[in-house]
Amino acid sequence: MVKSKRRKIxxxxxxxxxxxxxxxxxxxxxxILARSFSSTQAMINNRVSFWPVEFTLESYYYVLQDKAFVxxxxxxxxxxxICTIVSLVITVMAAYPxxxxxxxxxRFFNSxxxxxxxxxxxxxxxxxxxxxxxxxxxxLVLIIPNCLSxxxxxxxxxxxxxxxxxxxxxxxxxxxxxxxxxxxxxxxLSKPALATLALFYAVGRWNGFSDALMYISDPKYAPIQLxxxxxxxxxxxxxxxxxxxxxxxxxxxxxxxxxxxxxxxxILVVYPWxxxxxxxxxxxxxxxx
Amino acid sequence: MKKKRTAQKAYVYxxxxxxxxxxxxxxxxxxxxxxxxPMTNIVMAFKDYNMFKGVWASEWSDPIFKWxxxxxxxxxxxYALRNTLLLNFLDLIFGFPFPIxxxxxxxxxxxxxxxxxxxxxxxxPHFLSWIIISGMARQLLAPRTGVVNVLLGxxxxxxxxxxxxxxxxxxxxxxxxxxxxxxxxxxxxxAAITGINPELYEAAEVDGASxxxxxxxxxxxxxxxxxxxxxxxxxxxxxxxxxxRPFAMQNDLVMDVADxxxxxxxxxxxxxxxxxxxxxxxxxxxxxxxxxxFGANAIAKRFGERGIW
Numbered sequence: 001m002v003k004s005k006r007r008k009i010x011x012x013x014x015x016x017x018x019x020x021x022x023x024x025x026x027x028x029x030x031x032i033l034a035r036s037f038s039s040t041q042a043m044i045n046n047r048v049s050f051w052p053v054e055f056t057l058e059s060y061y062y063v064l065q066d067k068a069f070v071x072x073x074x075x076x077x078x079x080x081x082i083c084t085i086v087s088l089v090i091t092v093m094a095a096y097p098x099x100x101x102x103x104x105x106x107r108f109f110n111s112x113x114x115x116x117x118x119x120x121x122x123x124x125x126x127x128x129x130x131x132x133x134x135x136x137x138x139x140l141v142l143i144i145p146n147c148l149s150x151x152x153x154x155x156x157x158x159x160x161x162x163x164x165x166x167x168x169x170x171x172x173x174x175x176x177x178x179x180x181x182x183x184x185x186x187x188x189l190s191k192p193a194l195a196t197l198a199l200f201y202a203v204g205r206w207n208g209f210s211d212a213l214m215y216i217s218d219p220k221y222a223p224i225q226l227x228x229x230x231x232x233x234x235x236x237x238x239x240x241x242x243x244x245x246x247x248x249x250x251x252x253x254x255x256x257x258x259x260x261x262x263x264x265x266x267i268l269v270v271y272p273w274x275x276x277x278x279x280x281x282x283x284x285x286x287x288x289x
Numbered sequence: 290m291k292k293k294r295t296a297q298k299a300y301v302y303x304x305x306x307x308x309x310x311x312x313x314x315x316x317x318x319x320x321x322x323x324x325x326x327p328m329t330n331i332v333m334a335f336k337d338y339n340m341f342k343g344v345w346a347s348e349w350s351d352p353i354f355k356w357x358x359x360x361x362x363x364x365x366x367x368y369a370l371r372n373t374l375l376l377n378f379l380d381l382i383f384g385f386p387f388p389i390x391x392x393x394x395x396x397x398x399x400x401x402x403x404x405x406x407x408x409x410x411x412x413x414p415h416f417l418s419w420i421i422i423s424g425m426a427r428q429l430l431a432p433r434t435g436v437v438n439v440l441l442g443x444x445x446x447x448x449x450x451x452x453x454x455x456x457x458x459x460x461x462x463x464x465x466x467x468x469x470x471x472x473x474x475x476x477x478x479x480a481a482i483t484g485i486n487p488e489l490y491e492a493a494e495v496d497g498a499s500x501x502x503x504x505x506x507x508x509x510x511x512x513x514x515x516x517x518x519x520x521x522x523x524x525x526x527x528x529x530x531x532x533x534r535p536f537a538m539q540n541d542l543v544m545d546v547a548d549x550x551x552x553x554x555x556x557x558x559x560x561x562x563x564x565x566x567x568x569x570x571x572x573x574x575x576x577x578x579x580x581x582x583f584g585a586n587a588i589a590k591r592f593g594e595r596g597i598w
Contacts, residue, residue: 014397014399017394021407022411026410028429032425043434046439049436090316091316093313103309109313112317116320118582119328119575121327121328122327122331122568123532123567123571124571125330125568126327127558127559128564129330145323148320177305177308178306232423253428259424268413272409275409275412
């Protein structure tokens with residue numbers, strides 16, 4: 001009896017510690033959210049902590065005035081959609097044939113993919129390749145060079161392995177070819193894995209920054225992270241202002257907070273829907289052959 | 290006669306499998322063009338790159354290791370190398386134990402729904418980009434208007450300029466890395482904990498073991514091999530470098546401690562057009578990395594673990 005009481009107290013202490021971790025993760029975001037809805041005056045006087053002060057939509061209004069920023073949001077959304085679809089297709093095309101154990105050359109293809117996880121050419125050789133292929137400043141450079149992640153391929157392949165081989169064999173006896181088996185059996189059964197990969201690929205593109213920084217100089221193709229980086233560093237607003245002949249306004253704190261929210265909210269919206277899948281996915285990825 | 294039979298066999302085999310090869314065509318072409326082909330450009334490190342002649346027509350450098358010697362003579366290179374090692378080392382020391390502790394805590398959490406909510410929330414920062422996090426950090430940690438310094442001011446401390454002083458910058462860099470990945474990195478430990486035989490806990494229960502004793506004698510030994518493999522693999526990555534994180538956080542005032550090899554290569558190579566010099570730096574980094582990784586893998590195998598290949 002005494003023991004169970006002690007247990008309960010322990011349980012509550014552990015729950016309280018976990019609550020601190022929750023706060024640690026959420027409060028920074030709550031503060032930025034509060035700032036984005038607060039007036040500049042309130043921010044200058046340090047009155048904003050975790051709740052908007054003198055509620056206003058001013059910051060959001062100013063962000064939406066920046067046409068380049070809004071266009072970049074739409075452009076990145078389109079880019080993310082295309083990248084996710086292309087990547088999913090290619091990942092399936094790489095993972096599925098490799099589960100056929102009697103496929104000749106399977107070991108070769110396998111190691112060919114795996115090696116790229118540990119050996120990469122490096123920044124400069126990659127940059128020179130994009131130059132040789134005429135991909136610099138081409139929107140395709142944001143889609144193709146990262147369309148297959150071997151890590152994700154391993155996750156999918158591991159998931160395919162969990163589907164009983166007997167299903168495949170009986171379909172083969174019925175005369176179904178590999179493509180038919182893939183479409184009728186493997187893909188429908190792999191929805192959790194495919195959802196996980198879709199999340200990883202989509203987040204990867206939405207958050208992608210360095211490829212745009214290195215390969216894209218035309219502002220027309222700048223994805224949202226590049227744009228956001230410019231806003232945070234007071235670059236974009238000054239440049240556009242100079243182009244359009246205004247005096248240079250320094251991006252205000254509220255504007256920066258609202259810009260950060262624009263880049264964050266899409267992730268916050270998609271994440272809860274997909275998060276129940278990804279734990280299975282990640283755990284599978286850890287089990288290597 | 291025999292030839293005919295092999296040909297027939299091959300025909301039957303291909304008839305069954307040609308669609309699989311067709312499927313592999315695209316991913317293989319991708320790997321060849323975007324992963325293996327750029328490796329030929331590594332030769333840049335041994336040539337005097339001429340933008341108009343291209344990689345292949347450029348002259349070989351004389352002496353052949355000219356660019357490596359040049360790199361080793363620059364102060365910036367040594368700073369970048371030192372910072373890469375230092376930041377990765379601190380990441381390892383602080384970034385490694387915390388996810389284990391958090392995983393143990395989460396595992397002990399008795400309220401199932403609350404546990405799921407906690408997991409959902411602590412995984413979330415993993416999905417934010419370093420650009421977003423550095424944007425938030427600059428606001429939160431701003432010396433006059435940031436909420437952290439405002440709160441510190443209320444208890445009579447500060448203002449502390451977290452991002453603009455060398456030592457504080459390093460501490461903030463490590464802390465933000467922890468904030469982003471601590472929750473996410475618990476997943477693998479939690480998965481390992483699920484694999485522990487529940488009878489062991491029941492036996493410990495019968496013996497009257499307290500919670501801490503059960504953690505110490507059942508849970509931790511149960512995830513021992515996961516811990517060892519991850520630790521060794523992380524040590525193998527001590528010279529690897531991310532780009533987004535240091536690049537998004539660094540500023541001119543703290544360049545001495547903030548510049549790492551990846552940002553050095555970007556700044557001097559792509560922005561400063563010194564392709565041969567930075568290709569040499571990149572090659573040096575890759576080679577050392579691979580050696581470390583092989584070493585780490587060999588050590589993992591010696592411990593009787595599976596390693597990574």
